[in-house]
Amino acid sequence: MASATLFTNVRPAGRAATDILVRDGRIVPAGEPAPAGAAVVDGGGALMLPGLVEAHTHLDKTLYGMGWYRNEVGPRLIDRIDNERTMKRTLGIDPARQSARQVVLSVGHGTTHIRSHVDVDTEVGLAGIEGVMATRERYRDIVDIEIVAFPQSGMLVRPGTVGLMADALRQGADVVGGLDPSGIDRDPKGHLDTVFGLADSFGKPIDIHLHEGGELGAFAVELTIERTKALGLQGRVTLSHAFCLGMPDVAAVDRLIEGLREAGIHIMTTGPASVDAPPVKRLAAAGVTICAGNDGIRDTWGPYGTGDMLERAMFVGMRNNLRRDDELQLALDICTHGGAAVMALDGYGIEAGCRADFVLVEAETVAEAVAGHPPRRLVVKGGRVVARDGRAMAEAP
Amino acid sequence: MASATLFTNVRPAGRAATDILVRDGRIVPAGEPAPAGAAVVDGGGALMLPGLVEAHTHLDKTLYGMGWYRNEVGPRLIDRIDNERTMKRTLGIDPARQSARQVVLSVGHGTTHIRSHVDVDTEVGLAGIEGVMATRERYRDIVDIEIVAFPQSGMLVRPGTVGLMADALRQGADVVGGLDPSGIDRDPKGHLDTVFGLADSFGKPIDIHLHEGGELGAFAVELTIERTKALGLQGRVTLSHAFCLGMPDVAAVDRLIEGLREAGIHIMTTGPASVDAPPVKRLAAAGVTICAGNDGIRDTWGPYGTGDMLERAMFVGMRNNLRRDDELQLALDICTHGGAAVMALDGYGIEAGCRADFVLVEAETVAEAVAGHPPRRLVVKGGRVVARDGRAMAEAP
Numbered sequence: 001m002a003s004a005t006l007f008t009n010v011r012p013a014g015r016a017a018t019d020i021l022v023r024d025g026r027i028v029p030a031g032e033p034a035p036a037g038a039a040v041v042d043g044g045g046a047l048m049l050p051g052l053v054e055a056h057t058h059l060d061k062t063l064y065g066m067g068w069y070r071n072e073v074g075p076r077l078i079d080r081i082d083n084e085r086t087m088k089r090t091l092g093i094d095p096a097r098q099s100a101r102q103v104v105l106s107v108g109h110g111t112t113h114i115r116s117h118v119d120v121d122t123e124v125g126l127a128g129i130e131g132v133m134a135t136r137e138r139y140r141d142i143v144d145i146e147i148v149a150f151p152q153s154g155m156l157v158r159p160g161t162v163g164l165m166a167d168a169l170r171q172g173a174d175v176v177g178g179l180d181p182s183g184i185d186r187d188p189k190g191h192l193d194t195v196f197g198l199a200d201s202f203g204k205p206i207d208i209h210l211h212e213g214g215e216l217g218a219f220a221v222e223l224t225i226e227r228t229k230a231l232g233l234q235g236r237v238t239l240s241h242a243f244c245l246g247m248p249d250v251a252a253v254d255r256l257i258e259g260l261r262e263a264g265i266h267i268m269t270t271g272p273a274s275v276d277a278p279p280v281k282r283l284a285a286a287g288v289t290i291c292a293g294n295d296g297i298r299d300t301w302g303p304y305g306t307g308d309m310l311e312r313a314m315f316v317g318m319r320n321n322l323r324r325d326d327e328l329q330l331a332l333d334i335c336t337h338g339g340a341a342v343m344a345l346d347g348y349g350i351e352a353g354c355r356a357d358f359v360l361v362e363a364e365t366v367a368e369a370v371a372g373h374p375p376r377r378l379v380v381k382g383g384r385v386v387a388r389d390g391r392a393m394a395e396a397p
Numbered sequence: 398m399a400s401a402t403l404f405t406n407v408r409p410a411g412r413a414a415t416d417i418l419v420r421d422g423r424i425v426p427a428g429e430p431a432p433a434g435a436a437v438v439d440g441g442g443a444l445m446l447p448g449l450v451e452a453h454t455h456l457d458k459t460l461y462g463m464g465w466y467r468n469e470v471g472p473r474l475i476d477r478i479d480n481e482r483t484m485k486r487t488l489g490i491d492p493a494r495q496s497a498r499q500v501v502l503s504v505g506h507g508t509t510h511i512r513s514h515v516d517v518d519t520e521v522g523l524a525g526i527e528g529v530m531a532t533r534e535r536y537r538d539i540v541d542i543e544i545v546a547f548p549q550s551g552m553l554v555r556p557g558t559v560g561l562m563a564d565a566l567r568q569g570a571d572v573v574g575g576l577d578p579s580g581i582d583r584d585p586k587g588h589l590d591t592v593f594g595l596a597d598s599f600g601k602p603i604d605i606h607l608h609e610g611g612e613l614g615a616f617a618v619e620l621t622i623e624r625t626k627a628l629g630l631q632g633r634v635t636l637s638h639a640f641c642l643g644m645p646d647v648a649a650v651d652r653l654i655e656g657l658r659e660a661g662i663h664i665m666t667t668g669p670a671s672v673d674a675p676p677v678k679r680l681a682a683a684g685v686t687i688c689a690g691n692d693g694i695r696d697t698w699g700p701y702g703t704g705d706m707l708e709r710a711m712f713v714g715m716r717n718n719l720r721r722d723d724e725l726q727l728a729l730d731i732c733t734h735g736g737a738a739v740m741a742l743d744g745y746g747i748e749a750g751c752r753a754d755f756v757l758v759e760a761e762t763v764a765e766a767v768a769g770h771p772p773r774r775l776v777v778k779g780g781r782v783v784a785r786d787g788r789a790m791a792e793a794p
Contacts, residue, residue, distance in 0.1 A: 068761040071721045273670035274718035302720045303768035304711065314701065315715075321671035323699040324468045364465040371700035 005383055006034045007360075010043035012350050014365050017045055022356040022383040029352035041385060043360055046377045047369055049332070050350045051112025051357035052309035053339025056207075056240050056268045056293025059099035059116040059135065059145070060128035064298050064307075065396070066091065066098075071303060077183065077211065081153055084300045085123055095131025097397045102297055102307060103139050104396035108387045109308040110359035110376045114143060115207070115293070115343055117150035117177055120168050122160045129168045142386040142394055146343055148207050150177035154184045155194060162194055169202045178208035181220050188220055196227045205236040205344075207268070210244070213276055217244025218256055225259040234264030238291070238342055242267050245283070246276030253279070257286045266342045269334075270295045271316035280320045284330055291339040292316050309335045310361070310373035317370055328367040356383040402780055403431045404757075407440035409747050411762050414442055419753040419780040426749035438782060440757055443774045444766055446729070447747045448509025448754035449706035450736025453604075453637050453665045453690025456496035456513040456532065456542070457525035461695045461704075462793070463488065463495075468700060474580065474608065478550055481697045482520055492528025494794045499694055499704060500536050501793035505784045506705040507756035507773045511540060512604070512690070512740055514547035514574055517565050519557045526565045539783040539791055543740055545604050547574035551581045552591060559591055566599045575605035578617050585617055593624045602633040602741075604665070607641070610673055614641025615653055622656040631661030635688070635739055639664050642680070643673030650676070654683045663739045666731075667692045668713035677717045681727055688736040689713050706732045707758070707770035714767055725764040753780040 007020040021028040021038070034040075061084065063069045069091070073083045087093065099116070106114065118128045129147065136145040149168035155161045155178070169176065176199045181191035192208075199206045210220055221244060228237045239260075245253055245267070260267065266289040269278045283290050294312050297305030310332075316322070317331040340348035347355040360378040363369040379387035386393060404417040418425040418435070431437075458481065460466045466488070470480045484490065496513070503511065515525045526544065533542040546565035552558045552575070566573065573596045578588035589605075596603045607617055618641060625634045636657075642650055642664070657664065663686040666675045680687050691709050694702030707729075713719075714728040737745035744752040757775040760766040776784035783790055 068765045070762070071764070072723075073721065271670070273668070273712070273715040298768070303722075303725060303764055304715060306769065315670070318670040318701060318712075324470065325700075326469075328700060365467070367468070367700055368465045371695070372703065 003383070004035050004038035006038050006040045007043050007380070008040060009045050010048040010360060011045065012048045014047055020048070025356055025382040026347070027350065027352055027354050027356050041378070044377060046360035047363045047366070048350060049110070049359045049361060049366070049369065050336045050348065051359060051381065052110045052335055053291065053343065054106055054111045054114045054293055054309050055291035055339035055342055056270070056295055057102070057114060057116050058118070058296045058299065059102050059114065059132050060095035060118045061088070061093055061299050062098050062102045062297045063091070063093065063300070064098065064105060065101045069298070069300060071300070073300065080301050085121070085153060087300045088124060095128045096134045099132045099135040100138065101396045103135055103143055103145070104392045104394055106307040107142050107379060107392040107394065108376070108390050109306070109310070110379045110387070111307070111309055112143060112357040112379070112381050113339065113343060113345060115146045115148060115175070115339070117148040117207070117209070118173070119152040120149050120161065120164050121151065121153040122158050122164065125164060126168055126171065129171060129173055133172050139394060141384070142381050142392065146175060147173045148175040148177040149173040151179055154179070156185045156187055156190050165198055169198065169204060174204065176202070176204050176206045178206065180209060180212055181223070182216055183212050188223055192220070192223050192227055196231055196233070199233065200231055205238070206233065207238040207240055209240050210242050213243045214247050217242065218247070218252060221256050222259065224265065225263045228263040228265055237263070238266040238268055240268040242269070242278050243272070243276045245278040257283060257288060260288050261286050266291060268293055268342070269316060270312065271319035273315070273319055277319050280316060280330065280334060281327070289338055289341045290334045291342040292334045308373055310369060313370045314373055325365065325367040328370040331370050332366050357381050400780070401432050401435035403435050403437045404440050404777070405437060406442050407445040407757060408442065409445045411444055417445070419777070422753055422779040423744070424747065424749055424751050424753050438775070441774060443757035444760045444763070445747060446756045446758060446763070446766065447733045447745065448756060448776070448778065449507045449732055450688065450740065451503055451508045451511040451690055451706055452688035452736035452739055453667070453692055454499070454511060454513050455515070455693045455696065456499050456511065456529050457492035457515045458485070458490055458696050459495050459499045459694045460488070460490065460697070461495065461502060462498045466695070466697060468697070470697065477698050482518070482550060484697045485521060492525040493531045496529045496532040497535065498793045500532055500540055500542070501789045501791055502704040504539050504776060504789040504791065505773070505787050506703070506707065507758070507776045507784070508704070508706055509540060509754040509776070509778050510736065510740060510742060512543045512545060512572070512736070514545040514604070514606070515570070516549040517546050517558065517561050518548065518550040519555050519561070522561060523565055523568065526568060526570055530569050536791060538781070539778050539789065543572060544570045545572040545574040546570040547606070548576055551576070553582045553584055553587050562595055566595065566601060571601065573599070573601050573603045575603065577606065577609055578620070579613055580609050585620055589617070589620050589624055593628055593630070596630065597628055602635070603630065604635040604637055606637050607639050610640045611644050614639065615644070615649060618653050619656065621662065622660045625660040625662055634660070635663040635665055637665040639666070639675050640669070640673045642675040654680060654685060657685050658683050663688060665690055665739070666713060667709065668716035670712070670716055674716050677713060677727065677731060678724070686735055686738045687731045688739040689731045705770055707766060710767045711770055722762065722764040725767040728767050729763050754778050
């Protein structure tokens with residue numbers, strides 16, 4: 001049976017070596033014999049982890065594969081936003097092509113699910129959304145992609161953007177995005193009312209970029225908590241970055257964390273080294289779901305990024321001073337089950353009955369996989385091998 | 398002539414492709430013809446960088462190659478120090494073997510010079526120093542190693558340590574180490590007087606671990622400046638970590654930076670993500686020499702570290718929010734020329750007349766080399782190829 005495969009000699013989450021039978025794209029309960037004619041793939045004693053979840057990136061605007069971009073951009077957020085709009089025209093950053101390139105790179109590193117913010121503005125219109133939708137369709141067998149309609153250049157300050165956001169949601173975007181309600185739109189109430197209004201009208205979840213630090217960011221968190229509760233959107237709202245949760249006033253942060261927990265709001269972090277960052281141990285202890293993402297990979301914003309979510313787990317670990325093995329397990333959970341919870345994935349995991357989306361890593365323990373992010377021996381999606389030795393089998397344009 | 402080699406088609410520091418002739422271990426001025434019989438090595442158009450300088454590590458106590466160490470250590474500095482002394486006995490961390498393993502790993506990544514702190518205490522005595530000295534001798538043709546006698550467990554609080562430090566300097570240690578004058582020895586004046594006293598007696602430079610943050614760290618910096626000036630040790634003293642230079646009081650930090658500049662004191666940073674860190678752009682602008690190191694690699698302190706100084710340049714860049722190409726050049730300079738200045742290396746660089754210690758990297762630009770730290774095609778030490786494709790030719794035990 002072509003639809004059954006036996007993956008021999010793998011160590012699920014670092015437990016004892018075993019064989020994993022996959023049938024019709026799902027993991028079969030231990031003990032069931034492999035059917036005659038099942039394919040056999042040697043796992044070589046590798047560590048088996050669930051597929052990595054890239055819960056925050058920007059597929060539409062990576063420069064990966066376009067030659068090195070010499071970054072000479074000014075230091076302010078608005079410098080970077082304006083420069084990017086210009087560069088999209090000047091450099092010819094094709095969203096379909098570039099998203100495809102990043103997808104193939106990411107799958108090679110073991111990513112099986114991606115949430116991508118995609119720019120919607122009055123210059124590019126829905127071109128980004130359409131490009132990433134084409135990539136989603138093209139690579140649907142090797143990765144699941146969720147699209148956030150993202151008003152990168154502001155929403156209320158650029159008339160026409162709200163209508164484009166609605167169009168994006170009608171055409172296939174899955175999530176309503178938002179951005180720095182005070183810093184960019186200069187109107188926290190207006191911005192958040194619009195974002196939540198769109199989510200309410202279209203029945204979609206929300207994912208808001210919140211770079212605002214300190215008290216200003218804390219205010220936006222409070223407004224988000226109020227609206228989430230008022231509209232019954234518990235479990236459907238994510239705050240990305242949320243640097244303000246790293247501010248020094250620990251008592252104030254604890255009050256925010258309690259509010260986030262009550263409202264079932266999720267937090268996305270990249271584990272940023274140069275700014276305040278959400279404290280993942282305290283958030284996890286409070287029961288807040290945390291996910292992580294690589295954010296932009298080699299784009300006009302910055303030169304970093306490999307697309308590897310195990311490397312990202314390492315960054316989250318380093319940023320949060322995670323050193324013990326149990327702490328590194330948390331970093332991995334954030335880059336796997338945390339992202340799966342935020343994206344509300346069905347049948348995610350490496351237990352019996354789950355979808356067979358997993359990664360084999362050349363590491364002794366989960367902690368070693370995080371700290372060293374060694375090469376991926378094999379990536380499996382829906383029971384099929386989609387990458388070997390760090391490289392996806394699918395071609396990139 | 399076996400002592401002449403022509404490295405063809407390389408791009409020094411990203412400039413136009415050229416051939417580099419090496420004779421008797423030195424780079425020959427451009428234009429000189431290769432002698433008949435010179436060996437030829439194809440550079441394949443790779444970027445040519447000077448040998449990477451690992452200016453702060455702990456060769457004697459990496460666990461690299463010993464199987465995964467399950468870290469269950471408590472959170473305080475003293476927990477980690479005490480745990481390590483215990484583990485040295487329990488795990489059998491042989492300094493000669495372990496330093497050799499790390500050296501071979503590092504050379505594969507393009508490191509040509511290492512400054513290693515090596516523990517000196519009343520339990521291990523000089524065993525660590527002797528082990529790393531054996532490794533230095535064994536690998537002298539592929540890497541230069543400088544040894545810092547390092548009182549990891551405290552100096553004044555553990556009677557007998559000062560005598561051992563003096564013995565270490567007599568036997569071959571090159572630099573006098575120190576550690577958290579207040580935090581560990583509980584006597585900033587006593588600790589620093591002892592460190593500077595040893596340096597003065599033996600005519601050696603100084604490199605002090607200073608984890609102390611905020612005002613306490615600033616006080617230690619001031620005491621160090623005073624002693625450096627009093628003893629005429631300008632250019633011979635390094636403060637490692639110096640987290641206090643990242644404290645929020647920018648005006649206070651500026652005063653410290655001015656003092657460091659006047660006293661010619663160097664700063665070593667790892668670009669740590671989870672604590673305050675020295676601001677490299679401000680230090681560099683003030684004319685303070687900065688170097689970097691990987692610190693401990695996979696040891697009882699923490700699980701991280703690959704030994705790659707280009708990855709470290711990326712960490713320094715991420716920690717300091719370096720995004721522009723000119724900023725990433727600074728990150729590379731810290732991991733090359735900065736370390737060379739701190740170690741007072743003679744003939745370091747990739748200009749004519751310099752020692753032929755260099756690295757070929759598969760990258761378009763210096764910025765790409767830092768941001769992506771791609772594999773090293775070739776590592777050359779004293780004109781000889783010592784590593785290919787990320788792996789040293791020398792064997793590790």
